[in-house]
Amino acid sequence: MNVLEKVFHIKERQSSLKMEIIGGLCTFVAMCYILPINSSIMSDAGMNSSGVFIITALLSCLVTIIMGLVANYPVVLSAGMGLNAFLAYTIIVEQGLSWQDGMILLTVSGIIFFVISLTPIRRKIIDAIPMDIKLIISASLGAFICFVGLKNSMVITSSSSTYVTLNSFLDPAVLISVIGILICFGLMFVGNKTVKTLAIPITIAGVAIVGLIISTIMIENNSIINVDGQWVYNMGEVLNGPCKLPIWPAYDSSVKFADFSGVKDVFLYGIFSDQEYDFAQGLVDVFTNPVSYIGIFSLIIVNMFDTTATLLAVGRDINLIDKDGKMKNFQRAVIADATGALICGPLGTSAVTSFAESSVGVSLGARTGLAAIVAALMFFLSVFIYPVFFIFTAGSVTAPALVCVGALIFVNNMKEIKWSSLIIGITAFIMVIFSVLSYSISSGIGLGLIAYCLMMLFSKKGKEVGWPIYMTASLFLISFAATAVIKLVN
Numbered sequence: 001m002n003v004l005e006k007v008f009h010i011k012e013r014q015s016s017l018k019m020e021i022i023g024g025l026c027t028f029v030a031m032c033y034i035l036p037i038n039s040s041i042m043s044d045a046g047m048n049s050s051g052v053f054i055i056t057a058l059l060s061c062l063v064t065i066i067m068g069l070v071a072n073y074p075v076v077l078s079a080g081m082g083l084n085a086f087l088a089y090t091i092i093v094e095q096g097l098s099w100q101d102g103m104i105l106l107t108v109s110g111i112i113f114f115v116i117s118l119t120p121i122r123r124k125i126i127d128a129i130p131m132d133i134k135l136i137i138s139a140s141l142g143a144f145i146c147f148v149g150l151k152n153s154m155v156i157t158s159s160s161s162t163y164v165t166l167n168s169f170l171d172p173a174v175l176i177s178v179i180g181i182l183i184c185f186g187l188m189f190v191g192n193k194t195v196k197t198l199a200i201p202i203t204i205a206g207v208a209i210v211g212l213i214i215s216t217i218m219i220e221n222n223s224i225i226n227v228d229g230q231w232v233y234n235m236g237e238v239l240n241g242p243c244k245l246p247i248w249p250a251y252d253s254s255v256k257f258a259d260f261s262g263v264k265d266v267f268l269y270g271i272f273s274d275q276e277y278d279f280a281q282g283l284v285d286v287f288t289n290p291v292s293y294i295g296i297f298s299l300i301i302v303n304m305f306d307t308t309a310t311l312l313a314v315g316r317d318i319n320l321i322d323k324d325g326k327m328k329n330f331q332r333a334v335i336a337d338a339t340g341a342l343i344c345g346p347l348g349t350s351a352v353t354s355f356a357e358s359s360v361g362v363s364l365g366a367r368t369g370l371a372a373i374v375a376a377l378m379f380f381l382s383v384f385i386y387p388v389f390f391i392f393t394a395g396s397v398t399a400p401a402l403v404c405v406g407a408l409i410f411v412n413n414m415k416e417i418k419w420s421s422l423i424i425g426i427t428a429f430i431m432v433i434f435s436v437l438s439y440s441i442s443s444g445i446g447l448g449l450i451a452y453c454l455m456m457l458f459s460k461k462g463k464e465v466g467w468p469i470y471m472t473a474s475l476f477l478i479s480f481a482a483t484a485v486i487k488l489v490n
Contacts, residue, residue, distance in 0.1 A: 078379070087350050140431040
């Protein structure tokens with residue numbers, strides 16, 4: 001314990017070994033879904049699914065350890081949702097590129113992002129953001145986390161008439177998700193300190209057990225069946241569609257120990273695999289395609305602000321943002337995600353970013369990098385014993401944690417904002433609503449900053465806005481336009 005105290009300053013940050021371990025474990029549980037989902041998304045771009053799974057887990061372990069040891073932040077990193085879909089579908093599939101070309105493009109963006117992160121540019125941009133805007137960014141992240149939990153559990157689902165709607169409570173996954181969310185909120189406010197601290201893991205365990213019992217009964221009754229690797233309801237007009245209940249791994253033949261032979265098919269652009277790929281020609285194809293530069297720019301912008309939102313939210317919760325809104329150990333913190341962005345392409349997975357779900361651990365008392373180390377070790381173990389973690393990837397299991405933590409982040413940041421300024425209020429509205437409805441925290445931040453700059457200029461308060469904010473808003477404008485051009489060219 002003495003060694004850990006010296007390395008992580010656990011007591012200094014008013015935490016304990018128990019809270020750090022529980023925080024790290026629960027953060028991993030809340031985000032381990034990324035491993036199978038990322039491998040599935042990147043396989044749609046032509047990559048070996050098993051190889052991507054293993055590389056993603058190992059890279060997540062590496063960069064999270066760097067975050068824990070170097071920055072001493074309880075922040076966990078992995079392949080970014082949104083970033084992977086943008087790379088796989090918008091850049092690779094829609095543009096007809098090979099996955100190897102996509103990885104070369106990702107490598108180039110990673111190099112540029114790494115350089116920006118090591119220079120004062122990134123720090124200046126973050127420090128120039130007013131405290132109220134930082135609070136809004138953190139609140140937007142909370143709303144986004146909440147929506148992710150509701151969407152992944154299908155509590156909120158698509159509708160042909162209203163776009164989104166509350167799903168039917170005939171779906172047992174929806175029912176136990178909502179009950180779990182309500183119970184979790186209740187446990188957070190009980191008198192017993194231990195129960196209050198462990199509200200999230202208690203709820204997760206309870207939902208997982210109940211969900212497993214329900215799914216087992218329904219599978220045995222043929223009410224849930226596996227169709228092309230996906231579990232769906234089989235109850236005719238009463239209940240059909242995807243099932244978000246946890247499933248015993250023994251029922252699913254696709255849930256198995258990782259196949260290490262797939263690594264050679266994705267590592268270093270697959271040069272060790274049996275696939276024929278001309279790397280030199282790939283470089284020519286990438287750098288002679290104008291669309292590639294748009295993709296590189298878009299990846300850099302999205303990565304920067306996805307990570308920034310998480311660091312701001314977590315940094316504030318653990319008192320690592322001073323009264324002027326500046327983050328302590330910021331340069332150390334960005335080394336981790338910048339390193340991940342630098343090496344993810346050659347290793348064979350999508351861009352790595354800080355995960356919003358890190359706030360789950362923070363809400364349980366995690367305050368140091370030890371929680372990150374715990375989560376990193378779980379990523380490493382998942383390479384070898386992933387079936388053990390399979391039940392925790394179900395949307396109904398992760399929903400209570402994501403919704404409750406998202407709500408707390410949203411409320412705690414919103415109450416600190418100076419609402420006397422109408423400009424700040426409108427900026428908050430834009431950032432929150434667009435982060436949720438566009439399913440992209442970076443899109444919400446971008447549109448919010450653009451609106452903020454315009455309102456300040458039109459109200460003749462433009463001189464109060466620092467040049468880094470204007471530059472960032474302009475870059476977002478270019479990014480939005482560039483993404484539109486990609487689709488137009490296609």
